[in-house]
Amino acid sequence: MERHYQGGVPDIKDASICHRWFYVSRCLLPANWVDAAVADIVKVSRIRNESLGLTGALLFTGRRFAQYIEGPAGNVAMVQTSIEGDARHGEVQTIESGDGQGRLFDDWSLAYAGPSLFLSAQVESVLDEAPHSAARLISILREFATPED
Numbered sequence: 438m439e440r441h442y443q444g445g446v447p448d449i450k451d452a453s454i455c456h457r458w459f460y461v462s463r464c465l466l467p468a469n470w471v472d473a474a475v476a477d478i479v480k481v482s483r484i485r486n487e488s489l490g491l492t493g494a495l496l497f498t499g500r501r502f503a504q505y506i507e508g509p510a511g512n513v514a515m516v517q518t519s520i521e522g523d524a525r526h527g528e529v530q531t532i533e534s535g536d537g538q539g540r541l542f543d544d545w546s547l548a549y550a551g552p553s554l555f556l557s558a559q560v561e562s563v564l565d566e567a568p569h570s571a572a573r574l575i576s577i578l579r580e581f582a583t584p585e586d
């Protein structure tokens with residue numbers, strides 16, 4: 438049976454109340470800080486996203502971030518405000534947002550971090566609005582996403 442509420446409190450894992458935000462941004466960190474900064478972002482995000490019922494994945498190509506976040510609309514909006522104001526990146530461009538897709542991710546994870554010509558090309562094609570590129574990048578994020586144990 439589908440559960441929408443637990444004791445009057447919305448079930449934060451419930452797919453029917455799932456909102457999504459998918460964006461691409463540009464890294465503004467100097468090269469020698471990048472690894473530590475990404476590790477810090479991942480550490481903070483794991484804890485905060487889990488507490489807010491947010492799932493999804495982050496991908497980092499060395500130059501660009503791409504991130505898919507899904508969960509209760511208010512919680513996605515709260516984290517979106519933090520992310521948009523974060524000086525470690527800029528040019529935050531929303532690729533997709535809205536309701537009604539259900540959850541695509543079981544967890545929140547770092548899908549990939551490091552230089553990759555293939556992934557850079559995928560992200561650039563999304564920014565160029567190439568047909569189907571956003572859906573393709575989301576599939577890549579899902580494939581690369583490693584569930585936490």
Ligand SMILES: Cc1cc2nc3c(=O)[nH]c(=O)nc-3n(C[C@H](O)[C@H](O)[C@H](O)COP(=O)(O)O)c2cc1C
Nearest residue numbers: 478481482485486502504506516519520523525526
């Ligand atoms: C590319 C990028 C992705 C981020 N992703 C998340 C995230 O998924 N969840 C999260 O809580 N913080 C994320 N952050 C960190 C937030 O911007 C922010 O530093 C953190 O949530 C603390 O929030 P506050 O500064 O509003 O207190 C991300 C930062 C960057 C640069």
